[in-house]
Amino acid sequence: MNFYRLCFTAFLLVSASLFAAEKPQRIVSIGLCTDQLLLMLAEREQIASLSVWAKDENMSYMIDAVGGIPLNNSSVEEVIRYHPDLVVASQFAAWDTAKFLRQLGYQVKQIPPARSIEDIYALLRQFGEWTANQKRAETMIHTMQQELVEISERYAERPRKSVIVYSPNGFTIGANTLENDLFTHAGYINLAAEMGIDGFKPIALESLVAADPDVLQIDRTLSRADSLATAYMGHPVLDKMIEHREYLDIPTRLRICAGPMITEAIESMARRR
Amino acid sequence: MNIKALKASTLYGILLPVLLLVLALALNVGPVDIDPGKAIQDWFNDRITIESLILFDIRLPRSLLAMLIGATLGLAGASLQGLLRNPLAEPGIIGVSNGAALGAVIVFYYGIAGIAWFLLPLGGLIGALVAMIVIFLLVGRNRSIITLILAGIAINAIGGALIALALNFAESPYAMQEIVFWLLGSVTNRSVNELYIAMPFMLVGWGMILYCGRFLNALTLGEETATSMGFNVARMRLVLILGVTASVGAAVSVAGNIGFIGLVVPHLIRPFVAYEPRRLLLSSAITGAILLLVADIVVQVFSDNGEMKLGVITALVGAPFFLFLILKSRNVLQ
Numbered sequence: 001m002n003f004y005r006l007c008f009t010a011f012l013l014v015s016a017s018l019f020a021a022e023k024p025q026r027i028v029s030i031g032l033c034t035d036q037l038l039l040m041l042a043e044r045e046q047i048a049s050l051s052v053w054a055k056d057e058n059m060s061y062m063i064d065a066v067g068g069i070p071l072n073n074s075s076v077e078e079v080i081r082y083h084p085d086l087v088v089a090s091q092f093a094a095w096d097t098a099k100f101l102r103q104l105g106y107q108v109k110q111i112p113p114a115r116s117i118e119d120i121y122a123l124l125r126q127f128g129e130w131t132a133n134q135k136r137a138e139t140m141i142h143t144m145q146q147e148l149v150e151i152s153e154r155y156a157e158r159p160r161k162s163v164i165v166y167s168p169n170g171f172t173i174g175a176n177t178l179e180n181d182l183f184t185h186a187g188y189i190n191l192a193a194e195m196g197i198d199g200f201k202p203i204a205l206e207s208l209v210a211a212d213p214d215v216l217q218i219d220r221t222l223s224r225a226d227s228l229a230t231a232y233m234g235h236p237v238l239d240k241m242i243e244h245r246e247y248l249d250i251p252t253r254l255r256i257c258a259g260p261m262i263t264e265a266i267e268s269m270a271r272r273r
Numbered sequence: 274m275n276i277k278a279l280k281a282s283t284l285y286g287i288l289l290p291v292l293l294l295v296l297a298l299a300l301n302v303g304p305v306d307i308d309p310g311k312a313i314q315d316w317f318n319d320r321i322t323i324e325s326l327i328l329f330d331i332r333l334p335r336s337l338l339a340m341l342i343g344a345t346l347g348l349a350g351a352s353l354q355g356l357l358r359n360p361l362a363e364p365g366i367i368g369v370s371n372g373a374a375l376g377a378v379i380v381f382y383y384g385i386a387g388i389a390w391f392l393l394p395l396g397g398l399i400g401a402l403v404a405m406i407v408i409f410l411l412v413g414r415n416r417s418i419i420t421l422i423l424a425g426i427a428i429n430a431i432g433g434a435l436i437a438l439a440l441n442f443a444e445s446p447y448a449m450q451e452i453v454f455w456l457l458g459s460v461t462n463r464s465v466n467e468l469y470i471a472m473p474f475m476l477v478g479w480g481m482i483l484y485c486g487r488f489l490n491a492l493t494l495g496e497e498t499a500t501s502m503g504f505n506v507a508r509m510r511l512v513l514i515l516g517v518t519a520s521v522g523a524a525v526s527v528a529g530n531i532g533f534i535g536l537v538v539p540h541l542i543r544p545f546v547a548y549e550p551r552r553l554l555l556s557s558a559i560t561g562a563i564l565l566l567v568a569d570i571v572v573q574v575f576s577d578n579g580e581m582k583l584g585v586i587t588a589l590v591g592a593p594f595f596l597f598l599i600l601k602s603r604n605v606l607q
Contacts, residue, residue: 168447170462202580204304205462209326226382228454229447235464237330240321 023132024086024107030074031093032059033257034111038088039065040140040259041124042131048082051094061253061261076100086130114258116181117148123258140260147263148185155187155270161214163188163248164203166238168229172203179255182262186269188215209237216241217248248272278547288559292340295566299336300328302570334465339569339583340562341468342460342524343534345475347561348554349517350535351542352482355489355550356513357412359421360540360598364521365532367421368428369404373518374455375435376400377526382443394474397522404428405514414496418602457584458531460569467527478520479558485513486551493550531583533591534561534568540598 027046029035032053039047039054039062052071054060072078074094079087079101087108089098095110102108109130114120121141128137163183165173173179173190174197183190191211192203218233254265279287301309305327312328315321346364353362353369364370380386380396411424436455440448488509491499496506524531538561539553546552568586575581 206303206305206327206331209331210305210307210323212323226384226443227445227447228451230445232462234466235330235462236466237326237464240326240330244321 024130026082026084027086027088027131028072028079028082028084029054029088030072030079030097031088031090032056033090033093033259034088036060036062036257036259036261037111037124037127038131041127041133041136043133044069046131048084049079058252059256061257061259076104080104080106088127088130111258114178115176116178117144117185117262119178120144120258120260120262124260144260144263148266151263151267151270152185152187155273158187158270158273160187160189161273162191162211163215163217164191164208164211164213165217166203166208166233167218168227168233170202170205170208170232171200172197172208173200174198178258178262182255182266182269186266187273188269205232205235205237209241213245215246215248217250218242246272276544279545281552284545284556285559288556288563292559292563292566295563295570296336296340299339299566299570300332302573303327303332304573330464334468335460335463336566336569338463338468338471338528339460339565341472341475342528342531343562343565344558345478345520345524345561346531346534346565347538347557347559348479348482349521350537350561351539351550351553351557352485352489352513352517353535354539355492355553356510357421358416358492359418360602361418361421361536361595363533363536364401364517365530366429366536366595367404367408367425368432369401369408369518369521370525370530370532371429371432371436371456372404373397373401373522373525374530375432375439376403376522378436378439378455380526382440382445382448390470391473393526394471394519394523397524397526398474398519399522400432401518401522401525402514404432405518418599453582455529457582457588458525458529459572459582459584460528461572463527471523471527474523475520478516478518478523481512481516481519483554485509485516486554488513489550489554529582529584531565531587533587533595534564536598537591537594538564540594 023046025046026048027038027042028049029038029047030051032051035050035054038050047069049070049072050066051074054066054069055063055071057063070082074097076097079097084106087098087101087106089095089108089110091110091112098108098110111123111127112119114123121144124137124141125134128134165179172192174195175190175193176198177200180190180193191213195207195211197203216238218238248269250265250268254261254268307324307327309324309328311322312324315325316329349369350363353364353367354360356362364373374397376396376399377393379400380393385396386393407428408421408424411427412421433456437452440452440455443449488499488504491502491504500506538557542553542556542560546556565583565587568583571586572581572583
């Protein structure tokens with residue numbers, strides 16, 4: 001047993017030192033957000049495989065860039081077939097696959113969840129380093145910063161509005177989340193954060209009504225009744241609330257992952273302020 | 274027990290005001306403090322305000338639904354105990370509620386419910402009816418408590434497993450997490466939509482059960498006596514079973530399986546109605562409504578995000594009572 005452990009550690013050390021020096025050439029991504037970052041930052045020849053989510057119409061922003069890159073279902077077997085020199089994943093997506101691959105001695109890098117736009121910059125830098133594309137990352141960050149300044153100048157004269165998100169199972173988005181930071185940048189006040197809600201938590205329907213936001217962000221396409229979670233979205237009280245105020249419906253693919261596309265989400269939110 | 278039976282007027286004179294009081298309390302309890310006076314004023318003046326939305330679109334439908342479901346469960350418990358002549362009969366314990374939940378789950382998660390409003394409660398009814406038929410096949414005219422409980426365990430296990438199976442294959446990513454709702458029941462975020470869907474079936478079911486009151490009285494003397502008194506036993510039994518499955522099926526299809534109300538309520542009331550099954554029915558319905566409303570108030574006081582389920586409260590109170598009943602009938606069991 002000890003012998004195996006020794007061999008294993010030695011293997012890890014050797015492989016780590018081998019890969020550290022040069023540019024990774026066979027990168028496999030096993031999650032949506034890392035798929036998109038790879039497509040944006042890495043050179044096409046560096047990418048060996050992406051997850052099937054990269055081609056999902058509702059979720060993926062980079063669907064057109066996927067081209068003929070082979071897709072995987074985030075399983076260990078599929079990943080090792082590509083003999084990857086780097087596997088990238090989100091911290092919470094396919095974490096069991098990531099753990100297994102690491103045990104097998106593969107180089108696995110996991111991106112932490114972004115809780116603000118600053119986090120996105122840090123993430124892009126980090127990802128640029130991992131894939132040896134630092135320059136592209138810096139350019140991308142610079143463009144994002146410029147775009148954000150432009151957006152805030154363009155809509156500066158419009159009044160700030162209050163907003164609340166209501167999603168299946170009555171979950172709302174509070175402070176310390178990327179979405180909250182997007183609202184702030186787009187000129188909104190997130191009432192859930194003001195109410196002291198931190199992270200992603202359920203809110204009572206009554207509290208939602210009492211908060212009386214100017215804008216309700218709600219995905220009405222989810223009100224079809226094939227689960228209780230989405231049936232809540234069809235509660236008559238929400239219909240009445242929407243009758244009397246605007247509601248925001250930002251496409252999921254613009255806001256589900258950390259990346260430069262969030263400026264597009266901010267723009268469309270600010271435009272409707 | 275030495276409790277004096279009460280006159281009907283006295284009994285309802287106590288129960289009905291208590292019900293109204295509890296309803297008023299339920300309308301005042303919620304995560305947000307509102308002024309009910311302003312809510313009512315706004316509502317009468319056709320103004321949509323925060324207060325009127327909370328009182329009339331959130332709290333009132335939810336509380337009315339809790340009342341109707343509580344009444345259904347009390348009525349179902351009282352009539353099943355009379356029909357099976359068994360003190361432990363209850364829709365939850367004998368598996369009828371799980372059968373109803375299974376029927377509702379299949380209709381709800383596989384897109385059938387969207388076709389017409391009555392399909393959801395109808396699914397509950399059919400599921401409840403199948404469970405009821407199995408109970409009759411297993412227990413039949415046998416009055417043994419043990420047989421009934423064991424049959425109930427088996428039907429509940431099969432029902433629970435099939436619910437899990439059906440949810441597992443459902444397309445919605447939320448389906449599997451919602452098994453808690455179906456097994457423990459809740460009226461949180463239920464609206465006037467659910468009230469409209471379930472009410473017709475419940476009211477028709479109640480009518481059928483209440484129609485069988487005299488038959489239940491006669492049945493206490495045995496089937497032969499009931500027949501000799503002019504009752505068509507097979508027909509009356511069918512009416513009663515359809516009444517119970519229609520009302521329980523509808524209740525479960527909008528609020529899940531809320532246990533033990535149907536067990537506890539008739540035992541609480543029986544001494545006050547001189548152990549007469551017919552008089553037990555309506556009084557059990559009102560008491561069931563009171564108890565479920567109280568349980569829903571407790572749920573809201575202890576968990577303002579609505580994550581706690583009604584069945585948690587009813588089981589915490591009902592299950593010890595169930596044990597007490599088993600201990601009391603131990604001599605019968607041995």
